[in-house]
Amino acid sequence: MTDSAALLNKHSFVELGARQRAKALLDAGSFRELLDPFQRVMSPWLERQGVVPQADDGVVIAKGSLDGLPVVIAAIEGAFQGGSLGEVGGAKIAGALELAAEDNRKGIATRAILLLETGGVRLQEANLGLAAIADIHAAIVDLQQYQPVVGVVAGSVGCFGGMSIAAGLCSYLLVTQEARLGLNGPQVIEQEAGIEEYDSRDRPFIWSLTGGEQRFASGLVDRYVADDVAQIRDQVGELLQQGLPPQPRSQRAEWFLQRLAGLETGPQIEPSMVRDLYQGERS
Protein backbone atom coordinates (compact mmCIF):
# COMPACT_ATOMS: atom_id res chain seq x y z
CA MET A 1 0.00 0.00 0.00
CA THR A 2 1.23 3.43 -0.93
CA ASP A 3 0.76 6.08 1.69
CA SER A 4 -0.44 8.82 -0.65
CA ALA A 5 -0.75 11.46 2.07
CA ALA A 6 2.91 10.98 3.03
CA LEU A 7 3.93 11.10 -0.62
CA LEU A 8 2.03 14.33 -1.20
CA ASN A 9 3.52 15.95 1.89
CA LYS A 10 7.08 14.93 1.05
CA HIS A 11 9.25 17.71 -0.34
CA SER A 12 12.10 16.26 -2.35
CA PHE A 13 15.44 18.07 -2.14
CA VAL A 14 16.93 16.16 -5.08
CA GLU A 15 14.25 17.49 -7.43
CA LEU A 16 15.07 21.12 -6.62
CA GLY A 17 17.37 23.27 -8.76
CA ALA A 18 20.46 24.90 -7.27
CA ARG A 19 18.78 28.22 -6.43
CA GLN A 20 15.74 26.54 -4.90
CA ARG A 21 18.00 24.30 -2.80
CA ALA A 22 19.87 27.30 -1.41
CA LYS A 23 16.58 29.04 -0.62
CA ALA A 24 15.19 25.89 1.02
CA LEU A 25 18.10 25.70 3.47
CA LEU A 26 18.23 29.36 4.48
CA ASP A 27 15.96 31.02 7.04
CA ALA A 28 12.88 32.45 5.33
CA GLY A 29 13.56 35.85 3.81
CA SER A 30 17.32 35.78 4.49
CA PHE A 31 18.40 34.60 0.98
CA ARG A 32 20.57 37.19 -0.76
CA GLU A 33 22.29 36.15 -3.96
CA LEU A 34 25.77 37.39 -4.85
CA LEU A 35 26.62 37.81 -8.56
CA ASP A 36 23.06 36.93 -9.51
CA PRO A 37 22.27 35.76 -13.07
CA PHE A 38 21.20 39.24 -14.17
CA GLN A 39 24.81 40.39 -13.75
CA ARG A 40 25.57 37.93 -16.55
CA VAL A 41 28.98 36.87 -15.38
CA MET A 42 29.13 33.96 -17.79
CA SER A 43 31.77 31.60 -19.10
CA PRO A 44 33.68 33.33 -21.91
CA TRP A 45 34.85 29.94 -23.21
CA LEU A 46 31.71 27.92 -23.90
CA GLU A 47 30.28 30.12 -26.64
CA ARG A 48 33.51 29.92 -28.65
CA GLN A 49 33.19 26.15 -28.57
CA GLY A 50 29.57 26.17 -29.67
CA VAL A 51 28.11 25.45 -26.25
CA VAL A 52 25.21 27.55 -24.93
CA PRO A 53 26.22 29.28 -21.67
CA GLN A 54 24.08 29.85 -18.57
CA ALA A 55 23.68 33.29 -17.00
CA ASP A 56 25.05 32.18 -13.60
CA ASP A 57 27.52 29.66 -15.07
CA GLY A 58 25.72 26.94 -13.13
CA VAL A 59 26.76 28.19 -9.69
CA VAL A 60 24.53 30.01 -7.19
CA ILE A 61 26.21 31.90 -4.36
CA ALA A 62 23.91 33.08 -1.58
CA LYS A 63 24.39 34.65 1.82
CA GLY A 64 21.84 34.39 4.58
CA SER A 65 21.27 32.65 7.87
CA LEU A 66 20.42 29.10 8.97
CA ASP A 67 18.80 28.92 12.40
CA GLY A 68 20.16 32.41 12.92
CA LEU A 69 23.78 31.52 12.13
CA PRO A 70 25.47 33.49 9.34
CA VAL A 71 26.17 31.26 6.34
CA VAL A 72 27.25 31.43 2.74
CA ILE A 73 25.93 28.74 0.41
CA ALA A 74 27.48 27.69 -2.88
CA ALA A 75 25.08 25.54 -4.89
CA ILE A 76 26.03 23.84 -8.14
CA GLU A 77 23.34 23.28 -10.79
CA GLY A 78 23.77 19.67 -11.84
CA ALA A 79 21.49 20.02 -14.87
CA PHE A 80 23.79 22.54 -16.59
CA GLN A 81 26.74 20.80 -18.24
CA GLY A 82 26.69 18.05 -15.62
CA GLY A 83 27.46 20.55 -12.87
CA SER A 84 30.94 20.94 -14.34
CA LEU A 85 33.12 23.70 -12.94
CA GLY A 86 34.77 26.18 -15.27
CA GLU A 87 36.67 29.38 -14.69
CA VAL A 88 33.70 31.52 -13.65
CA GLY A 89 31.69 29.04 -11.58
CA GLY A 90 34.85 27.82 -9.85
CA ALA A 91 35.98 31.36 -9.07
CA LYS A 92 32.53 32.15 -7.65
CA ILE A 93 32.80 29.28 -5.15
CA ALA A 94 36.45 29.97 -4.28
CA GLY A 95 35.72 33.69 -3.87
CA ALA A 96 32.71 33.03 -1.64
CA LEU A 97 34.79 30.76 0.62
CA GLU A 98 37.69 33.22 0.74
CA LEU A 99 35.32 36.04 1.70
CA ALA A 100 33.81 33.82 4.43
CA ALA A 101 37.31 33.30 5.89
CA GLU A 102 37.85 37.06 5.64
CA ASP A 103 34.58 37.58 7.55
CA ASN A 104 35.89 35.31 10.31
CA ARG A 105 39.14 37.23 10.59
CA LYS A 106 36.99 40.34 11.10
CA GLY A 107 34.92 38.67 13.80
CA ILE A 108 31.88 37.60 11.75
CA ALA A 109 31.51 33.83 12.17
CA THR A 110 30.34 32.97 8.64
CA ARG A 111 29.98 29.22 8.02
CA ALA A 112 29.87 27.66 4.57
CA ILE A 113 27.57 25.09 2.97
CA LEU A 114 28.48 23.49 -0.36
CA LEU A 115 25.71 21.85 -2.36
CA LEU A 116 27.72 19.59 -4.62
CA GLU A 117 26.26 18.13 -7.84
CA THR A 118 29.20 17.94 -10.15
CA GLY A 119 31.24 15.75 -12.44
CA GLY A 120 34.26 17.89 -11.58
CA VAL A 121 36.21 20.12 -13.91
CA ARG A 122 34.56 21.40 -17.11
CA LEU A 123 36.66 19.85 -19.84
CA GLN A 124 36.00 22.76 -22.24
CA GLU A 125 37.80 25.05 -19.79
CA ALA A 126 40.56 22.62 -18.90
CA ASN A 127 43.32 24.15 -16.78
CA LEU A 128 41.28 27.23 -15.82
CA GLY A 129 38.70 24.95 -14.23
CA LEU A 130 41.39 22.85 -12.52
CA ALA A 131 43.05 25.99 -11.15
CA ALA A 132 39.70 27.20 -9.81
CA ILE A 133 39.11 23.85 -8.11
CA ALA A 134 42.55 24.05 -6.48
CA ASP A 135 41.54 27.51 -5.21
CA ILE A 136 38.37 25.98 -3.77
CA HIS A 137 40.41 23.31 -1.96
CA ALA A 138 42.74 25.92 -0.46
CA ALA A 139 39.80 28.10 0.56
CA ILE A 140 38.02 25.21 2.33
CA VAL A 141 41.17 24.41 4.33
CA ASP A 142 41.60 28.09 5.22
CA LEU A 143 37.99 28.63 6.31
CA GLN A 144 38.05 25.45 8.42
CA GLN A 145 40.44 27.07 10.86
CA TYR A 146 37.48 29.16 12.03
CA GLN A 147 34.15 27.58 11.18
CA PRO A 148 32.83 24.35 9.67
CA VAL A 149 32.31 23.82 5.96
CA VAL A 150 29.39 21.45 5.42
CA GLY A 151 29.21 19.55 2.13
CA VAL A 152 25.91 18.14 0.89
CA VAL A 153 25.74 15.59 -1.94
CA ALA A 154 22.04 14.98 -2.50
CA GLY A 155 22.05 13.53 -6.03
CA SER A 156 21.25 12.80 -8.69
CA VAL A 157 24.51 13.88 -10.37
CA GLY A 158 26.73 13.02 -7.43
CA CYS A 159 30.17 14.44 -6.78
CA PHE A 160 33.23 13.41 -8.76
CA GLY A 161 36.65 14.50 -9.96
CA GLY A 162 38.45 17.36 -8.27
CA MET A 163 35.27 18.31 -6.46
CA SER A 164 35.19 14.92 -4.73
CA ILE A 165 38.45 16.04 -3.13
CA ALA A 166 36.67 19.26 -2.09
CA ALA A 167 33.95 17.04 -0.56
CA GLY A 168 36.63 15.05 1.29
CA LEU A 169 38.09 18.27 2.68
CA CYS A 170 34.76 19.44 4.14
CA SER A 171 34.39 19.44 7.94
CA TYR A 172 31.22 17.37 7.55
CA LEU A 173 29.63 15.60 4.65
CA LEU A 174 25.95 14.76 4.28
CA VAL A 175 24.50 12.44 1.63
CA THR A 176 21.22 10.87 0.57
CA GLN A 177 20.62 7.42 -0.88
CA GLU A 178 20.55 9.02 -4.35
CA ALA A 179 24.05 10.48 -3.93
CA ARG A 180 27.27 9.08 -5.34
CA LEU A 181 30.73 10.12 -4.33
CA GLY A 182 33.95 9.08 -6.04
CA LEU A 183 37.13 10.39 -7.58
CA ASN A 184 36.43 8.96 -11.03
CA GLY A 185 32.95 8.60 -12.44
CA PRO A 186 31.67 5.14 -13.47
CA GLN A 187 32.16 5.66 -17.21
CA VAL A 188 35.75 6.77 -16.76
CA ILE A 189 36.54 3.71 -14.64
CA GLU A 190 34.84 1.40 -17.14
CA GLN A 191 36.88 2.93 -19.96
CA GLU A 192 40.13 2.47 -18.06
CA ALA A 193 39.55 -0.83 -16.25
CA GLY A 194 37.32 -2.63 -18.73
CA ILE A 195 33.63 -3.49 -18.64
CA GLU A 196 34.34 -6.89 -17.01
CA GLU A 197 35.63 -5.11 -13.94
CA TYR A 198 33.31 -2.13 -13.80
CA ASP A 199 30.07 -1.98 -15.79
CA SER A 200 28.87 1.63 -15.65
CA ARG A 201 25.36 0.62 -16.76
CA ASP A 202 24.91 -1.68 -13.77
CA ARG A 203 23.24 0.81 -11.46
CA PRO A 204 22.86 -1.43 -8.36
CA PHE A 205 26.58 -2.31 -8.66
CA ILE A 206 27.62 1.35 -9.03
CA TRP A 207 25.53 2.48 -6.06
CA SER A 208 26.69 -0.46 -3.96
CA LEU A 209 30.26 0.84 -4.26
CA THR A 210 29.93 4.65 -4.53
CA GLY A 211 26.36 5.35 -3.36
CA GLY A 212 25.47 7.44 -0.31
CA GLU A 213 24.53 4.48 1.90
CA GLN A 214 27.84 2.71 1.22
CA ARG A 215 29.87 5.86 1.79
CA PHE A 216 28.12 6.39 5.12
CA ALA A 217 28.61 2.76 6.16
CA SER A 218 32.30 3.09 5.30
CA GLY A 219 32.68 6.14 7.53
CA LEU A 220 33.55 8.41 4.62
CA VAL A 221 30.58 10.70 5.24
CA ASP A 222 28.98 11.90 8.46
CA ARG A 223 25.24 11.89 7.84
CA TYR A 224 22.92 9.76 5.76
CA VAL A 225 19.57 11.47 5.31
CA ALA A 226 16.31 10.81 3.44
CA ASP A 227 15.61 12.95 0.37
CA ASP A 228 13.47 15.41 2.30
CA VAL A 229 13.94 19.19 2.50
CA ALA A 230 13.05 19.47 6.20
CA GLN A 231 15.29 16.58 7.28
CA ILE A 232 18.27 17.80 5.27
CA ARG A 233 17.82 21.30 6.65
CA ASP A 234 17.64 19.98 10.24
CA GLN A 235 20.77 17.88 9.81
CA VAL A 236 22.79 20.67 8.19
CA GLY A 237 21.69 22.97 11.01
CA GLU A 238 22.81 20.42 13.60
CA LEU A 239 26.23 20.07 11.97
CA LEU A 240 26.67 23.85 11.93
CA GLN A 241 25.76 24.00 15.63
CA GLN A 242 28.36 21.32 16.40
CA GLY A 243 31.15 23.64 15.34
CA LEU A 244 34.45 22.25 14.11
CA PRO A 245 35.05 18.49 14.36
CA PRO A 246 37.82 17.44 16.80
CA GLN A 247 39.86 16.17 13.86
CA PRO A 248 38.82 16.79 10.26
CA ARG A 249 38.74 13.70 8.05
CA SER A 250 41.30 15.37 5.77
CA GLN A 251 43.83 15.21 8.59
CA ARG A 252 43.35 11.48 9.04
CA ALA A 253 45.09 10.67 5.76
CA GLU A 254 47.72 8.51 7.52
CA TRP A 255 45.07 6.29 9.04
CA PHE A 256 43.30 5.83 5.69
CA LEU A 257 46.59 5.09 3.91
CA GLN A 258 47.46 2.45 6.50
CA ARG A 259 44.12 0.76 5.98
CA LEU A 260 44.51 0.87 2.19
CA ALA A 261 48.01 -0.61 2.43
CA GLY A 262 46.46 -3.73 3.95
CA LEU A 263 43.98 -4.19 1.10
CA GLU A 264 44.29 -7.20 -1.15
CA THR A 265 43.68 -5.91 -4.68
CA GLY A 266 43.66 -9.26 -6.49
CA PRO A 267 40.01 -10.28 -6.14
CA GLN A 268 37.08 -8.03 -7.14
CA ILE A 269 36.33 -5.74 -4.22
CA GLU A 270 32.93 -6.19 -2.60
CA PRO A 271 31.08 -3.36 -0.84
CA SER A 272 31.30 -5.24 2.49
CA MET A 273 35.10 -5.44 2.14
CA VAL A 274 35.30 -1.65 1.94
CA ARG A 275 33.06 -1.24 4.99
CA ASP A 276 35.19 -3.69 6.96
CA LEU A 277 38.38 -2.04 5.80
CA TYR A 278 37.42 1.39 7.08
CA GLN A 279 35.17 0.52 10.01
CA GLY A 280 36.63 -2.76 11.22
CA GLU A 281 34.81 -6.08 11.04
CA ARG A 282 31.41 -5.98 12.65
CA SER A 283 29.32 -8.99 13.47
Next chain:
Amino acid sequence: METLSFEFPAGQPPRGRALVGCVGSGDLEVLIEPGLAGRLTINVQTSVNGSEQRWQHLFARMFDGTTPPAMSIDIHDFGATPGVVRLRLEQGFEEIGHD
Protein backbone atom coordinates in the same frame (compact mmCIF):
# COMPACT_ATOMS: atom_id res chain seq x y z
CA MET B 1 24.95 27.05 -31.82
CA GLU B 2 23.08 30.06 -33.23
CA THR B 3 22.32 33.51 -31.91
CA LEU B 4 19.02 35.03 -33.06
CA SER B 5 17.28 38.37 -32.45
CA PHE B 6 13.60 39.22 -32.62
CA GLU B 7 11.58 42.36 -32.04
CA PHE B 8 7.86 42.93 -31.52
CA PRO B 9 5.69 45.99 -30.79
CA ALA B 10 4.88 46.30 -27.08
CA GLY B 11 3.25 48.47 -24.42
CA GLN B 12 4.82 49.76 -21.22
CA PRO B 13 7.73 48.07 -19.40
CA PRO B 14 6.88 45.77 -16.46
CA ARG B 15 8.18 46.59 -12.98
CA GLY B 16 9.82 43.31 -12.07
CA ARG B 17 12.27 40.90 -13.63
CA ALA B 18 12.28 37.13 -13.67
CA LEU B 19 14.49 34.12 -14.27
CA VAL B 20 12.97 30.75 -15.08
CA GLY B 21 14.35 27.45 -16.31
CA CYS B 22 17.87 26.13 -16.71
CA VAL B 23 20.23 25.34 -19.60
CA GLY B 24 19.68 21.62 -19.13
CA SER B 25 18.84 18.97 -21.70
CA GLY B 26 15.52 19.79 -23.39
CA ASP B 27 15.10 22.89 -21.29
CA LEU B 28 15.97 26.58 -21.57
CA GLU B 29 16.77 29.54 -19.38
CA VAL B 30 14.67 32.70 -19.78
CA LEU B 31 15.77 36.04 -18.30
CA ILE B 32 13.14 38.76 -18.47
CA GLU B 33 13.89 42.40 -17.66
CA PRO B 34 12.05 45.67 -18.29
CA GLY B 35 12.79 47.00 -21.79
CA LEU B 36 12.28 50.32 -23.58
CA ALA B 37 8.64 51.42 -23.84
CA GLY B 38 6.99 50.20 -27.05
CA ARG B 39 9.55 47.49 -27.83
CA LEU B 40 9.83 43.84 -26.95
CA THR B 41 13.25 42.48 -27.82
CA ILE B 42 14.22 38.82 -27.64
CA ASN B 43 17.72 37.41 -27.96
CA VAL B 44 18.01 33.67 -28.36
CA GLN B 45 21.14 31.56 -28.05
CA THR B 46 20.23 28.05 -29.08
CA SER B 47 22.12 24.80 -29.46
CA VAL B 48 19.86 23.86 -32.40
CA ASN B 49 20.99 25.30 -35.74
CA GLY B 50 18.55 26.31 -38.47
CA SER B 51 15.65 26.94 -36.08
CA GLU B 52 15.04 30.66 -36.73
CA GLN B 53 11.68 30.14 -38.47
CA ARG B 54 10.43 28.00 -35.62
CA TRP B 55 11.27 30.64 -33.02
CA GLN B 56 9.74 33.38 -35.22
CA HIS B 57 6.46 31.46 -35.55
CA LEU B 58 6.37 30.58 -31.89
CA PHE B 59 6.75 34.20 -30.75
CA ALA B 60 4.39 35.55 -33.45
CA ARG B 61 1.71 33.09 -32.37
CA MET B 62 2.19 33.95 -28.68
CA PHE B 63 1.93 37.71 -29.17
CA ASP B 64 -0.72 37.63 -31.93
CA GLY B 65 -3.61 39.95 -31.10
CA THR B 66 -2.05 41.08 -27.80
CA THR B 67 0.15 43.96 -26.75
CA PRO B 68 2.83 42.38 -24.54
CA PRO B 69 4.72 44.44 -21.94
CA ALA B 70 7.97 46.07 -23.14
CA MET B 71 10.51 43.47 -22.12
CA SER B 72 14.08 42.60 -22.86
CA ILE B 73 14.20 38.80 -22.97
CA ASP B 74 17.34 36.67 -23.09
CA ILE B 75 16.96 33.01 -23.88
CA HIS B 76 19.63 30.34 -23.48
CA ASP B 77 18.16 27.26 -25.13
CA PHE B 78 19.43 23.70 -24.85
CA GLY B 79 17.13 21.97 -27.30
CA ALA B 80 13.74 22.73 -25.75
CA THR B 81 10.66 21.80 -27.79
CA PRO B 82 8.27 24.64 -28.73
CA GLY B 83 5.85 23.44 -26.04
CA VAL B 84 8.49 23.73 -23.33
CA VAL B 85 9.56 27.16 -24.63
CA ARG B 86 5.98 28.41 -24.44
CA LEU B 87 5.49 27.05 -20.91
CA ARG B 88 8.72 28.68 -19.71
CA LEU B 89 7.79 32.04 -21.28
CA GLU B 90 4.33 31.96 -19.71
CA GLN B 91 5.89 31.05 -16.37
CA GLY B 92 8.24 34.04 -16.69
CA PHE B 93 5.42 36.43 -17.67
CA GLU B 94 3.48 35.31 -14.62
CA GLU B 95 6.48 35.89 -12.36
CA ILE B 96 7.22 39.45 -13.50
CA GLY B 97 3.65 40.15 -12.45
CA HIS B 98 4.27 39.48 -8.75
CA ASP B 99 7.72 40.80 -7.93
